[in-house]
Amino acid sequence: MKNGREPVVVGVADAPLEDGKFVTKASVLGHAALVAKAAVEEAGLKLSDVDGLLTAGMWGVPGPGQLATVTLGEYLGIMPIFVDGTNIGGSAFEAHVAHAAMALREGYCEVALIVYSSDQKSLRSRNLGGRPSVLSMQHETPFGMPTPVGGYAMAAQRHMHEYGTTSENLAEIAVATRKWAQLNPEATRRDPLSIDDVLSSTMISEPLHLLDCCLVTDGAGAIVMTTAERAKDLNTRPVAVKGYGEAHTHWAIGEMPDLARLLPAQKAGERAMKMAGVSHSDIDLVEIYDSFTITVLLSLEALGFCKIGEGGDFVSGQRTAPGGAFPMNTSGGGLSALHPGMFGMFLLIEAVRQLRDEAGERQVKGAETALVHGTGGTLSSGATVILQKD
Amino acid sequence: MSTEKPLPVIDHDSTPYWEAARQGRLDIPLCGDCGKHHFYPRSVCPHCHSDNLDFDTVSGRGEVHTFTIARRPAGPAFADDVPYVVALIELEEGPRMMSRIQTGDPEKVHIGAKVEVTFVKANDEVTFPYFKLT
Secondary structure (H helix, E strand, O other): OOOOOOEEEEEEEEOOEEOOEEOOOOOHHHHHHHHHHHHHHHOOOOHHHOOEEEEOOOOOOOOHHHHHHHHHHHHHOOOOOEEEOOOOOOOHHHHHHHHHHHHHHHOOOOOEEEEEEEOHHHHOOOOOOOOOEOHHHHHOHHHOOOOOHHHHHHHHHHHHHHHOOOHHHHHHHHHHHHHHHOOOOOOOOOOOOOHHHHHHOOEEEOOEEHHHEOOOOOEEEEEEEEEHHHHOOOOOOOEEEEEEEEEEOOOOHHHOOOOOOOHHHHHHHHHHHHHHOOOHHHOOEEEEOOOEHHHHHHHHHHOOOOOOOOHHHHHHHHOOOOOOOOOEOOOOHHHHHOOOOOOHHHHHHHHHHHHOOOOHHHOOOOOOEEEEEEEEOOOOEEEEEEEEEO | OOOOOOOEOOOOOOHHHHHHHHOOOOEEEEEOOOOOEOOOOOOOOOOOOOOOEEEEEOOOEEEEEEEEEEOOOOOHHHHHHOOEEEEEEEEOOOOEEEEEEOOOOHHHOOOOOEEEEEEEEOOOOOEEEEEEEO
8 A cells, every 4th residue: 555655766876987987086985975966966855855874885994984874974964864884795785775665664764865986996996805814715715716706607607517508698698788888878888799709808717708797997876765755846757666675695605505596686586576566577677787797697597587597598699689679787787887896786777767768879668667686795695676667 | 915825814613624634634514413514614503503513524525516717816826826726616425615626637627527635735834625636
């Protein structure tokens, strides 16, 4: 039954990049604040209206980033009464949408702001190596495990072994995603890409090539949510949050229960779709975390768009490219648009723009329902959000 | 960035495991309640959540569950090793553990290949259980 407290997205914003780097001169928190301000203003709100603050990031650690919402709240000069610093990797923002939705339904806050910022490219700080091998990592890092690509490579190897998936299948995803990027003026990589280009790119961690891997860029993004009732007074086109789910299974890849099946995506996806009351045929576009090509393939299967093991066939023949039967990763994704460490924020922003018919040349005509699925860690966590044109 | 290879930061859960490796044994926890082995070593059984655990010397035999050939090193410390094989080994006793396959021919490694533990000394405190094809 509707009571006006149904959660909706009312504002989104992201920072402009050039060659994968921030254009504006600002600190990592400066970029967070600038996109936060842009997103609330797009919604017809002010930063001082924000009473729920959600963030995850990799800045300021060790140090103030350990208490990320606290530090960001301080920078913004606000005193939130609902906070969530859930960090489950790149899927954190899909989980934040879920948590903000629950807080809004409950009346625990009125305006929730979700923010992400990373200047990893400008700082040349993208390096997961060199960290002390503590806790579960003492059993992986010392063996020279390439992080994070090695874990994804092991999953790909296993999927190939069990189901006959090929490197060509994975390359289909990179190529289709690049075609979307070519329609997005903001995307970092827009030069043409062929399956042969992917297969002949440098082998990084077998069976994954360089062009199976996402970009390394800067990036900042923000999402503003409120209730359907509050949105009525705002000068914006609300997008409804109809369903959500989250789950995680492991940190160390050696602990992944089944390396050829993405259980968190299965769990989160089923729950989100059930809550939203939608089936696969209702979904007009999908935004699926593409840290690596294999991430997408495993997600599509686990989310039930095809059977387990049939992901290779599903993406063949450029089915996910512009004009294909299954519009996916329409911004150009982490593979070709941007990937500032935790990409889940940008999946959500793209879905919202598509559902508002603001996606320009890459607009999926008549898109009403979108499924957004984030993956974090090393295939560790998954969080799904179902968004719908209001 | 360090060019020295990372060493495990040994803690109370893992001390008996690393100490056994130093002595040339593969010891992993065995649950006194559910009877299952687990890896990596914990203070509570991840299968049944019992804390009735003891270390048990296992066979050291298993098979390659999955692997990757690192063509690019995991940092400069591993640059001289490239190409090298990092593999997830499924032990005969059930648990999986990450390790390296010691081989002059990485192309020979495949999923399902039978392997056996071999101990490689890093320094006086740390010896790594690697595996070799059998």
